[in-house]
Amino acid sequence: MVNLGDEFPNFKVNTTIGTIQFHEWLGDSWGILFSHPADFTPVCTTELARVANLMPEFEKRNVKVIALSCDSVESHSKWIEDIKSYGGHVADKFPYPIIADEGRDLAVQLGMLDPDERDKDGLPLTCRAVFVISPTKRLKLSILYPATTGRNFAEILRAIDSLQLTENKKVATPADWQSGGDCMVLPTLKEEEAASLFPKGISVKPLPSGKSYLRVTPQP
Ligand code: BEZ
Secondary structure, eight states: OOOTTSBOOOOEEEEBTEEEEHHHHHTTSEEEEEEESOSSOHHHHHHHHHHHHTHHHHHHTTEEEEEEESSOHHHHHHHHHHHHHHHTOTTSOOSSOEEEOTTOHHHHHTTOEEEEEEOTTSOEEEOEEEEEEOTTSBEEEEEEEOTTSOOOHHHHHHHHHHHHHHHHSSEEOOTTOOTTSOEEEOTTSOHHHHHHHOTTOOEEOOOTTOOOOOEEEOOO
16 A cells, blocks of 8 residues: 555566566656556446547656556457557557556555455456656555546546646645646745745635635636
């Protein structure tokens, strides 16, 4: 199990592009690792195709993408043909690697097993985990979905925008924020410091408590 802020494990794994050592593969990029219960399953196929189609969005944000499923590289390579066909990019080289976690070693290490979903041999499958890793190899975000709920990758891109912004600027992003939208000044920031950091201005929302903690500023 990896907690937010922890160094993400530097595992060595077989993938559809050969053996990789995770940190070296990541280099100076951000990374997203997303897991799947099994190959040749319907929801997973839609998810992998969606991510393949969103690759320009991940690249724009300097994010390397890697998927994981508990089957062999040989099985993944056959499945990729279905994913490409479903996603409508048949002629293209598949744009990101898929980890072959046949022994479920990574699934156990990263706390990704879903006890409610089992394969034909009764072994638990991996849930739909999402891990976003920073260039410093720290875990910045993790989300777990059950096998029966496909992910919304537009939301994951939105969350990456927030992570990348708040890494450098002393703001937090409010509910349903989209890149370019107003942000919240960090509650820990003193008034004088906030005024100098956010020259575009800060508006304090009046609240029944009389406390001035809801400070809004244009995205820095
Ligand atoms: C799917 O990808 O469709 C799926 C996989 C395992 C359990 C339920 C759904």
